[in-house]
Amino acid sequence: MRSRHLLCLLVGLMVLSNGFAPAPATADTPPSQPNILFVLYDDLGWGDLGCYYQNESKHDRTHQTPHWDAMAAEGLQMRNHYCPAPVCAPSRASLLTGVHQGHASIRDNQFDKALPDVPTVASVLKDSGYTTALIGKYGLQGEGSNAETWPAYPTKRGFDEFFGYVRHRDGHNHYPADKWPIANGEAHANPVELWHNDEEISSQLKGCYTADLFTAKTKQFLVDHQSQSADEPFFVFLSYDTPHASIQYPASPYPEGKGVKGGVQWLGETDRMINTVGPIDSYKHPDYANQGWTDAEVRFATSVRRLDDLMGDLLQTLRDLKMDENTLVVLSSDNGPHSESYIRNVNYNPTSFQSYGPFDGMKRDCYEGGIRVPTIAWWPGKIAPGIDRSASQFHDWLTTFADLAGATVPARADGVSLAPTLLKTGEQAPPTTYVEYFNGGKTPNYDDFEPARRGARRGQMQAIFLDGYKGVRHNIQSHSDPFEIYDVANDPGEANNLAGTSAEMDALQQRMHDRVLQVRSNNASAPRPYDQAPIPADDTLEANAPMVVTYCPSETSVVSRLDPAQSTEVDIKELDVDEAVRTAGKGNVRVRSVLNVAKTGRYEVRLTATGDAVLRLHDAALIDTTGQSNTEASVEVTLEAGTHPVDMIVRLAGNDSVPALELNELPDASQKSRQPAKKKRNSK
Known part of the structure; x- marks a missing residue:
């Protein structure tokens, strides 16, 4: 059974017509481009x-x-x-x-x-x-x-x-x-x-x-x-x-x-x-x-x-x-x-x-x-x-x-x-400082290196910097594999693995596991062992948080970040969405909202828009149609039950139809829950 949650996020967001349009601010031009x-x-x-x-x-x-x-x-x-x-x-x-x-x-x-x-x-x-x-x-x-x-x-x-x-x-x-x-x-x-x-x-x-x-x-x-x-x-x-x-x-x-x-x-x-x-x-x-x-x-x-x-x-x-x-x-x-x-x-x-x-x-x-x-x-x-x-x-x-x-x-x-x-x-x-890479070889057996990593298999590798620490893992077999955690400011040689040494490090381990799923998207040419792991929800978000819509009238050749000096937050409560979008001028609009997922599983995220768009769930760019037009784009993704922040920017070409975002539960939705990080104490 397919459930559908239609978010007309994109909105009549531009209230631009009928006198609602904000007066363009004058951007400060740098005195000299270096x-x-x-x-x-x-x-x-x-x-x-x-x-x-x-x-x-x-x-x-x-x-x-x-x-x-x-x-x-x-x-x-x-x-x-x-x-x-x-x-x-x-x-x-x-x-x-x-x-x-x-x-x-x-x-x-x-x-x-x-x-x-x-x-x-x-x-x-x-x-x-x-x-x-x-x-x-x-x-x-x-x-x-x-x-x-x-x-x-x-x-x-x-x-x-x-x-x-x-x-x-x-x-x-x-x-x-x-x-x-x-x-x-x-x-x-x-x-x-x-x-x-x-x-x-x-x-x-x-x-x-x-x-x-x-x-x-x-x-x-x-x-x-x-x-x-x-x-x-x-x-x-x-x-x-x-x-x-x-x-x-x-x-x-x-x-x-x-x-x-x-x-x-x-x-x-x-x-x-x-x-x-x-x-x-x-x-x-x-x-x-x-x-x-x-x-x-x-x-x-x-x-x-x-x-x-x-x-x-x-x-x-x-x-x-x-x-x-x-x-x-x-x-x-x-x-x-x-x-x-x-x-x-x-x-x-x-x-x-x-x-x-x-x-x-x-x-x-x-x-x-x-x-x-x-x-x-x-x-x-x-x-x-x-x-x-x-x-x-x-x-x-x-x-x-x-x-x-x-x-x-x-x-x-x-x-x-x-x-x-x-x-x-x-x-x-x-x-955001993040690395992922695959290599079939091994770290060299150099005397200068820590004995435990001399000749160690590389395989699937990943690194994330979070809260002042570096998490790194080599030869990843599944998302549950633990990160080695290092304080590289005081331990540049990564000799003292802090993973599992305290409750604080256990909590950081989980945040690293969550964060690496919230900043990336899958790529078929480079499959990873964690591609199917559920993207964790953010329990700090309010399920009924109001949608925030911002519009920037400046025309760009591709979908672009909004210039704060020229952008205005739009009150959409009283808008006729269809009419507002149809009569809006060119520009870029940003919509921030919260997606409520009822249960952990596999979903299709589908975006329909007449201009190119970038849609992020947390900080993962799930949909990116930069340079395209008349777009209907979709991606399959595993989501954890709970609240997920949506941040979407769409470029308007003028006389647009209302962009729409759909979340469709797939028939074979996984029932996997968040995979806890395995604890591994430092033996050094």
């Missing part, structure tokens, strides 16, 4: 920065990063910033689309899968007047063979210009035009493709080391932009492919000087595209060449030092162009450190320099070494020097950049603006 340069390294460990770990390390091998250290001394060190997943493709996808891995369409190890056609950080800023460019590694293009046929090519996802590697595997090689004779296989030995907009140009890049190439191209972009479009803001995503994969040496010493007149330079000539062309894979940094280290260790340290020099070069370029005081520069890494060389019969491990810092875990682990990434925000005169230890994550950057740019935030975005943390203004909204 330029934004986001620099993402590939597999750079938290412990690889001198100021984070190397300078104080007691290890027998260390390397130096003087320019990052200088940048850190002038900016904000975000020492508890996290990637969305401990591998590159999902991390970059979450960064670009502003959603965490509980809502992303690219998860686990889905390399080269097409980035969905939804708002990206580039398109959001482009719509706000920014010139946008992606320089470097991508790997989110989808099936195809060229710029025309790849469905999610960067210029189809908000970037005005693209220069770099399209395919994931191409980014393993750092000399795109040259054969590398010592590689461990043909895939890493042969030349690969590198694209500039709609042209494949690798044949022009003889002797070009990609870290130098991408930096020189970025510097040239900055010079050209200043001379041609100085009044327009820019967003550049500089996405390095190093120090990941093939640990190849640069082709020459670093050029004298830095900035506009020195350092790496763009020449633009075939076979001499940049000024550091030379014998490939040849230059060892002299600080490391005679230390008695292995060749692999010298290679890794040299590549990291090269990236450090390049950052100093970029910052000096901004100073030379007098752009530094209106440019926010953020550096970060897509995940923890790697263990690969791609050299025949040569191994490299992050143990050489303890690239994971004081943590356990590395790339593909959800322990701190795999997901906590080095992050610095630099903006002279705006960001005060300091250290921030609050948790935040990649998906917060889209919201942050939109906030700083005065741009509209898509309703599908999971992030909060970090501007209060960066600028020390206002109150910082607490971010």
